Amino acid sequence: MKISLCMIVKDEEYLLAKCLKAIRAHVDEIILVDTGSTDKTKVIARQFTDKIYDFPWCNDFARARNFSLLHANNDWILVLDADEIVTKFDRNSLAPLTQSTEMAVGRIKRINYIENKWGPARHTERISRVFNRQLLHYEGIIHEQIATKNKGSLYKTIPLDITVDHVGYAKEVINKTAKLERNITLLTQAIAACPDDPYLHYQLGKSYYLAKDFRLAYTSFSSALSLPLDHAYEYVQDLVESFGYTLINSEKYSEALEIEKFTVYYQHSPDFNFLMGLIFMNNALFSQAVESFLKCIGSGEGKIRGVNSYLANYNIAVIYELLGYHKEARTYYKHCGNYAPAKKRLAAIK
Numbered sequence: 390m391k392i393s394l395c396m397i398v399k400d401e402e403y404l405l406a407k408c409l410k411a412i413r414a415h416v417d418e419i420i421l422v423d424t425g426s427t428d429k430t431k432v433i434a435r436q437f438t439d440k441i442y443d444f445p446w447c448n449d450f451a452r453a454r455n456f457s458l459l460h461a462n463n464d465w466i467l468v469l470d471a472d473e474i475v476t477k478f479d480r481n482s483l484a485p486l487t488q489s490t491e492m493a494v495g496r497i498k499r500i501n502y503i504e505n506k507w508g509p510a511r512h513t514e515r516i517s518r519v520f521n522r523q524l525l526h527y528e529g530i531i532h533e534q535i536a537t538k539n540k541g542s543l544y545k546t547i548p549l550d551i552t553v554d555h556v557g558y559a560k561e562v563i564n565k566t567a568k569l570e571r572n573i574t575l576l577t578q579a580i581a582a583c584p585d586d587p588y589l590h591y592q593l594g595k596s597y598y599l600a601k602d603f604r605l606a607y608t609s610f611s612s613a614l615s616l617p618l619d620h621a622y623e624y625v626q627d628l629v630e631s632f633g634y635t636l637i638n639s640e641k642y643s644e645a646l647e648i649e650k651f652t653v654y655y656q657h658s659p660d661f662n663f664l665m666g667l668i669f670m671n672n673a674l675f676s677q678a679v680e681s682f683l684k685c686i687g688s689g690e691g692k693i694r695g696v697n698s699y700l701a702n703y704n705i706a707v708i709y710e711l712l713g714y715h716k717e718a719r720t721y722y723k724h725c726g727n728y729a730p731a732k733k734r735l736a737a738i739k
Contacts, residue, residue, distance in 0.1 A: 390487045391417040392519075393461035394469060397453045398422070399446070401471035402429040404556070408471050409437040415478040416467060422457040448575060451527040458522045468518045472557030473499065479550035486519060492544040494535055495519030497551040502559050503599065511694040515623070517546060531575040532592045558599055572596045587616040591628045598631055603639045610635060620654045626661065627692075629654075633664045642671040659684075659691040659701075666704060675708050699725040706731065710738065 394416040398405060413419065419438035423431055424446040434441050444456050458466060465487060469475070486495040496515040503512060517535050525544065528536040537544060556562055563569060576593040583589060594609030610632040618625050629651045636645035645668045655661035666681035685691070685701040693700070706721035715738050722738075725731030 390465055390483065391463040392465045392467050392483075393418045393420055393463040394467050395420045395454070395457040395461055396422065396469055396471065397424055397444070397450070397457055398426065398430055398434070398471050399424045400426045400428045400430055402426075402433055403562070404474075405430055405433050405471045406436070408469065408474055409434070411475040412467075412469060412478070413437055415475065415480065418462060420457050420460050422453060422460075424453055448578070449530045450575075451529050451533040454527040454533055458526065461522060464521050464523050466520055466522050469553065470555075470557065472562060473553040473555050475551070475553050476500075477550065477552040482550035483519065486547045486549065489545075489547065492521075492524055492537065492542065494525065494544050494546050495549040495551075496546050497549050497553060499553050499555045501555045512692045513690070513694070514627075514692055515546075515548060519549060519551075520544075530579050531572060532588070563599075569596050569600045573600075585616060587613040587618055587628075588624060590616070591624055591631075594628070594635075595631060598635060601638075603635050606631075606635045607639060607641075620651075626655055626658065630660055630664050633668060637667060637671060642668070646672060657688070659688040659697040660693060662688075663691065663693070663696040663701060666701070670704060670708065675712065679705050679708055695728075699728040699731065703728060703731050706734065710734065 392415075394412060396419070398421060401408075409419065419440060421434045421438055421441045422444045423434075423441060424444050431441055440460060442456070442460055444453050446453070454468070465483075483495065486493050494517045497518045499514050499516050501512040501514065520535055524539075525535050525537055527533045535544075557568060573593065573596045576589055576596060580586070580589045580593065590609050590613035594606045594613060597603075597606035597609060610628060613628055614632060618628075620626070629648065633645055633648045636642070636648070648668060649665060651661070652665070662681050662684040666678045666685070669675070669678035669681060682701040682705045685697050688697045691697050695701075702721045702724040706718045706725070709715075709721065710718035719735060719738055722731040722735045
């Protein structure tokens with residue numbers, strides 16, 4: 390099976406070479422569509438491929454993506470952005486996808502590095518990025534989604550052993566690309582055309598959240614949650630959790646308690662249970678907070694690194710120390726391993 394990498398880029402000289410160096414050995418051709426670069430993007434791209442095409446930008450990501458698919462020589466497509474760096478690519482993991490008798494899309498693991506008030510945070514998610522262009526294409530002017538060409542038909546998803554580091558929302562990259570401002574403009578236009586689409590309101594809220602505009606993030610997330618939602622969709626859980634963190638960052642602690650109503654959907658999620666622990670903690674409901682953090686420990690991997698181990702243990706220890714139970718606090722601080730804040734508190738406890 391041969392696979393084509395299809396990318397759309399604009400003014401990506403800062404990251405493009407690193408992206409292409411990491412992936413070129415794993416794909417059979419590289420298709421690069423430039424939507425109006427004024428820097429050295431195309432000069433850098435020519436070091437890796439001669440299949441570079443211009444596409445006049447029309448504020449429609451799906452049209453640009455589909456234009457890139459037209460130039461591929463292979464039916465199986467991998468899509469990456471310039472700010473995604475492949476760190477693992479097991480080609481054998483593609484076999485269940487390419488040999489499936491059902492229409493299927495491959496989902497890769499993306500690790501997002503995002504700045505917050507505690508420093509850089511690592512969030513893990515699965516995203517759909519490998520598919521057959523004869524059966525599927527893109528729809529949506531921004532945060533475009535893979536959709537079937539045959540309307541009404543469905544596809545299944547298959548996890549692949551492919552991992553990328555997503556550095557596009559790291560502070561220094563945001564400062565260079567003004568990506569969030571662009572996304573907010575396009576999403577606002579999309580919502581004007583489709584005001585009842587919860588996914589668009591969610592994505593707008595995420596953009597405001599990353600920009601640390603928690604007031605507008607609150608408004609957008611609230612709009613999304615007021616619309617009919619299918620909790621089977623992965624983005625809905627992220628919507629709920631992002632809204633919860635927005636409430637915490639906005640110091641709306643009492644209102645955040647309303648997030649508990651979603652427990653019926655996400656009670657086995659370490660990320661959700663960790664969020665509930667923080668919400669209970671900020672409302673001085675310490676017994677419930679400890680209970681929520683205990684549910685995280687030893688559970689499956691969360692999107693936020695450490696929620697199922699040292700972060701949960703640390704917060705339990707903080708609660709016990711606050712309540713004066715120093716012996717118990719020391720026990721849980723010791724469970725945090727080399728986590729620096731825990732080591733600092735251990736040294737401070739009498």
